[in-house]
Amino acid sequence: xxxxxxxxxxxxxxxxxxxxxxxxxxxxSLGDVVYLELPEPGKKLEKDKIFGVVESVKAVSDLFSxxxxxVLETNQQLVQNPEWVNQDAMGKAWMIQVEMGNKAxxxxxMTQEQYEHYLKQEVK
Amino acid sequence: xxxxxxxxxxxxxxxxxxxxxxxxxxxxxxxxxxxAVRDLLxxxxxxxxxxxxxxxxxxxxxxxxxxxxxxxxxxxxxxTYPLGSCTMKYNPRINEWAGRLPGFANxxxxxxxxxxxxxxxxxxxxxxxxxxxxxxxxxxxQPAAGAHGEFTGVxxxxxxxxxxxxxxxxxxVPHSAHGTNPATAxxxxxxxxxxxxxxxxxxxxxxxxxxxxxxxxGIMITNPNTLGLFEKNISEICKLVHxxxxxxxxxxxxxxxxxxxxxxxDFGIDVMHFNLHKTFTTPHGGGGPGCGAVGVSxxxxxxxxxxxxxxxxxxYFDTHRPQSIGRVRSFYGNFGMMVRAFxxxxxxxxxxxxxxxxxxxLNANYVKARLKKYYHLPYKTxxxxxxxxxxxxxxxxxxxxxxxxMHPPTIYFPLxxxxxxxxxxxxxxxxxxxxxxxxxxxxxxxxxxxxxxGAPIHTALGRxxxxxxxxxxxxxxxxx
Numbered sequence: 001x002x003x004x005x006x007x008x009x010x011x012x013x014x015x016x017x018x019x020x021x022x023x024x025x026x027x028x029s030l031g032d033v034v035y036l037e038l039p040e041p042g043k044k045l046e047k048d049k050i051f052g053v054v055e056s057v058k059a060v061s062d063l064f065s066x067x068x069x070x071v072l073e074t075n076q077q078l079v080q081n082p083e084w085v086n087q088d089a090m091g092k093a094w095m096i097q098v099e100m101g102n103k104a105x106x107x108x109x110m111t112q113e114q115y116e117h118y119l120k121q122e123v124k
Numbered sequence: 125x126x127x128x129x130x131x132x133x134x135x136x137x138x139x140x141x142x143x144x145x146x147x148x149x150x151x152x153x154x155x156x157x158x159x160a161v162r163d164l165l166x167x168x169x170x171x172x173x174x175x176x177x178x179x180x181x182x183x184x185x186x187x188x189x190x191x192x193x194x195x196x197x198x199x200x201x202x203x204t205y206p207l208g209s210c211t212m213k214y215n216p217r218i219n220e221w222a223g224r225l226p227g228f229a230n231x232x233x234x235x236x237x238x239x240x241x242x243x244x245x246x247x248x249x250x251x252x253x254x255x256x257x258x259x260x261x262x263x264x265x266q267p268a269a270g271a272h273g274e275f276t277g278v279x280x281x282x283x284x285x286x287x288x289x290x291x292x293x294x295x296x297v298p299h300s301a302h303g304t305n306p307a308t309a310x311x312x313x314x315x316x317x318x319x320x321x322x323x324x325x326x327x328x329x330x331x332x333x334x335x336x337x338x339x340x341x342g343i344m345i346t347n348p349n350t351l352g353l354f355e356k357n358i359s360e361i362c363k364l365v366h367x368x369x370x371x372x373x374x375x376x377x378x379x380x381x382x383x384x385x386x387x388x389x390d391f392g393i394d395v396m397h398f399n400l401h402k403t404f405t406t407p408h409g410g411g412g413p414g415c416g417a418v419g420v421s422x423x424x425x426x427x428x429x430x431x432x433x434x435x436x437x438x439x440y441f442d443t444h445r446p447q448s449i450g451r452v453r454s455f456y457g458n459f460g461m462m463v464r465a466f467x468x469x470x471x472x473x474x475x476x477x478x479x480x481x482x483x484x485x486l487n488a489n490y491v492k493a494r495l496k497k498y499y500h501l502p503y504k505t506x507x508x509x510x511x512x513x514x515x516x517x518x519x520x521x522x523x524x525x526x527x528x529x530m531h532p533p534t535i536y537f538p539l540x541x542x543x544x545x546x547x548x549x550x551x552x553x554x555x556x557x558x559x560x561x562x563x564x565x566x567x568x569x570x571x572x573x574x575x576x577x578g579a580p581i582h583t584a585l586g587r588x589x590x591x592x593x594x595x596x597x598x599x600x601x602x603x604x
Contacts, residue, residue, distance in 0.1 A: 029542060031519075032591030057590045058536040082595060 259389025273397025384478025
């Protein structure tokens, strides 16, 4: 199951683990991504709080965590190859995997259908 | 103005010119014996060889090198430079005359106060002029630039809270503030509380009120904001922040819209930096050091950095200020910039400064009126000194303007709108120059978008691969 935030992050849920990245729409509006700052494994995250930074040729943007929990793994290969975000935002450009603290939080995120509707509304 | 290829030759680095052993000057013989560095320092010598790697050129060679390089410059002295939020106004030549007067230029900062009276009088007067323009109790001229002024201001806010026995954890920074504002607050450990803009481009008051509490050290606010719009609720915002015991930091970078018409101190702002290198025509953007003087209200006056220039029998540096945050800059700041800003203020006078702001606003609105048919205007509210448009091909538009002899506007900022083009013409552009600027904008808007992807073509170097440069920067000179 995949969920989305208003800040254009996605969270792919398998069991109690959320794999997190930014959406294709997000990479498109950011432009060429040149640098990523991601948390170390073990770091505690809070829902809707900043977990990292993405820098493109246009701007530096904060990354907001869709869920609370603890970082299991960081995609180190992505840090070395930030262009993956532009090439495959929803696939190999996953950023972190998080052991969720409270699965009930998913209820406040958007489903794929809701997110697509949100994009249409936001991008007039 | 149409770009055409001029004598823009590729230029080697200075140490690729000349020849080993060549020198532009004959130095007198030294009385000390000639010794190799290695013999003197033994194992402590860190140079691999005794030869210093320095350019070895004759005077004409090195003079031509730098003069040729200078022709690559794109500057306010050569072209229109409507870089939004940066206030790239013309730097009057009389400022340079004043700044280079030997009595100012050759002053040594260690001279006793008795020998510095003229310089101190100028600083004292400038402090008072800025206090009058901004509506503040007192002014420090020390901070070296705008962000340094913010640093000084937030440090004073923190000190004032500490003096009350309080430690607060948050700082409100609206989305329409300058990017340095949240950075400054974060530097002091504050959690940044964002407030969105409403449909009119102004701070959303309901959201602001819902986020304000007694853990907020205050708010950092830019007025007019980064959309060039006047925050008309500013007095109420200040009043509310004060009711919660917080302080209001005003980012004075956009003061060029307000001089002589409204005073930030009168709104209730407690501390604000002035960018002498923007509003008061001292050089910036690589042209010189800045000066980010800060003005403060009565409540923050005791915390000003030391020394403050004071007047007794004569002028002196007041260092007996027990609540001061201390020094924020070596010596007394960038004095040369103070001379230039003082000159500008004295040249224009009160009426002249007001007229400068009026014309800055008029020029921005003229550009807005001429371009709104060609570019999307996200906020219809009347703008002050700068106007923000959006476009779907912002980067290409910016590059196309270069071929038409114009410095591009600020792009992709503010982040509130997507694809922003932020234009600040300033008051020093004539109607003819503004028309040239507008026509260049119109021409690129009507240009074939595919063709524009190749721009610029008239510059020494064409479109650079910015992503590649940022991803794989080559930071060390590569000898070819």
